[in-house]
Amino acid sequence: MTRSASTSSTRSLVAATGHCVLLLTLLLATGCSTYARHLTKIRDAYYVNDLPAASELVETRLKKERGDADVLRLEKAMIELTSGNPAEAEQLMRQVRDRFEYLEQKTAADVALTYMADDQKRPYAGEDYEKVLIRAMLALTNLLGDGGDAEAYSLQMIDKQEQIIAAGGAQLADGEENPKAAYQRVALAPYLRGVLREATHRDYDDAQRSFATVVSWQPEFSSGAGDLSRAVYGHHSEPGNGVLYVFTLTGRGPYKEEVVEAPTSQSLLIAGEILNQLGKQTVPPNIAPVKIPQIVARDNLVQTVAVVVDQQHVGYTETITDVTSLAINQYAAVMPQIIARAVARRIVKKGFVYGAKEIADISKGTLSGTALDLAGVAWEMTESADTRCWGLLPDKIQVLRIELPQGQHELALAAATGQGQPSPSGLRQIVEIRDGRNTYVLAVFPDMQPVGQMLISD
Template sequence: MVQLQPIHASILIGPTQRRSLLRQSAHTTSMLLAAVFVIAVVGCSSHANRVRDARQAYFSDDLVAADALLVKAGTKRPLERDCLTLDRAMVSLAHGDPTTSEALLREVRDRFDHLEQKDVAESGLSYVLDDTATAYSGEDYEKVMIRAMLAISNLMHDGSDAVAYCLQVDQKQREIAERAAAESPPGNAPPTANVAIGTYVRGVVEEETHTHYDDAERAFATVASWEPQFEAAKFDLARAQAGVHSRSGNGVVYVFALVGRGPYKEEVLAEATSNALLIADRIVSAVGDHTLPPTIAPVKVPAIVVPANAIDSVAVDINGRPAALTQTVTDVGKLATAQFESERQNIIARAIVR
């Protein structure tokens, strides 16, 4: 399970100083942001096997070797290059190089956006091609999370584009929800999971200006409605409405921890449901003069696997004294599972057509 967990903004510290990001602990940056990173990469299990050496180097704290191995893997498997680039972005961020991380994330964001805009002919062809024969275009939740990580990466250096990236998170979520509604029968659109991390970071940045309290209030109110179990948002909302986050000459440290392993896909057999057969029949009719056979055997489809997460929260100490525990604002495993379930019939239908 992968979680993004900001600490409740209640720690008052002395005047801010610029410090470098260390891999072993969280430290303040010029935007009063700190981060602890555990690599979280989403993909199929075979992809994970192919980058095992790179991940082993990462967990051994040899980040230079990890990056080199990922670059090498990308030259051998161009169809997986975007996934490997996402891995490299996380390595760069953990290595204290948020500028490179932002550039790599932006590269994949633009690439996924390009693939998303394929024309109708290409889309029709993709229905009859195996997914491994085409370039990976990213899952919807990944496209949202890339924008969230762009905001965090930008915050880790100058922070000038963090709000813009946060707005992109919300925009992409709206696009996904509108597309799902348009592709579904009236009144039967699948529910979409909201990614609160982008909106939360926006509230943090807006409050930090000491002038945009209305924007911060709206952001925190949205997060509180999307993630009611995230208690910190309620305190943040109350503070934005009636107070300030710190005394003059002081600031607040926000700790964002990425914990656990990312979800991945495994091949399983799925029954050809009646809904999937209806969708498959429409696809077959659209791409050629064919009909489906009367009976369909179980088909092979990907399934989401979310590794067990042993970390409930991250403790923050100040001068050796416990100060606070982090809380979950976004659970990527749940996002991946929710998206898969909303698209399950379409996935089975495409497998039937192939």
């Protein structure tokens, strides 16, 4: 070997070593654990009604995981609400709502970081359904206090849905369809506004428009026709009566899990083989599968909540918002974008390795090239799907309206199956009904057993 050839080989090896070090640095910066693993323990404690343990687990994670802080605060808000602390829950949700608004303004640096690592390195700005449901939960939570901001939250819910849909079509090429145009609107928003307008005993026109929107957006909500009729005739309640609204968070809501996108992995394998055969350099072999998050629905035995007043069965709560269906349908609409981002990330990583070999003037089949390929494989293997989500949401938000004489009444709630069979255990509380006024109750039934306490408005 000549001296110049030896020097060139040494330089290539040094350059390759430098690029390997850089790849390993990027590898270490990439998240390898997923939020879903951390959420399991929190969910388990919450669903067995061990709220102090669930709260402690969240606090422990908050001290360690800055990137998950916002979504952990949403879990904490649910725990606070269920524990009987609606004011604390509202404060936490307002904080995350404002933070998500800020994070929607993505910078080029944020996007670049996700391509070099994975989506877990990106600040979590919430899924579309979560951005809407934060405002839904804010409205319900505020109703349990003075209710002064509940209508504003319901209007924010309506506005946010329109903003999200409009943003989905903002950067599309001519002829492309907006994937978010088919999003199901959340009928809870106009429903709450209708309830609050009707309670004024004068703004029945506003109530009528709101309930008409409910009927349009969710025709399967059978109580909607009665609500609309009542508003048309300007009738809140009979003299001497008030109205009790029983809201329930029913069933266990959706969550994300990591899955392998097999067709994409196979396509990348074929593309990699073509490039290896035709290109001047090899690219890391496609050993690491392409991982993406997927929304998962849970099997829920509880389907509704039986309501008993003064030992008389008065009805079952009815779904005003199907959280699981909302999440699954919205996620399916944007799944092509999620897959495209995963593919782009893999291409960027392979391109980085390919470019490193070109810069270092490494020939095919050399030890230096193999070292870079192995480092590239290790880098790709560290990818994890972003499974961050609001994991303590319910399967459904339900409601039942009951007109009752003014005075004290015993209210009993029990989870029920789809056949209407109630659980032998539930929640029981005395509620005060006031003439011409609304009283609001919120209870959580993720399973046949309730979690936390029955919350009653001031």
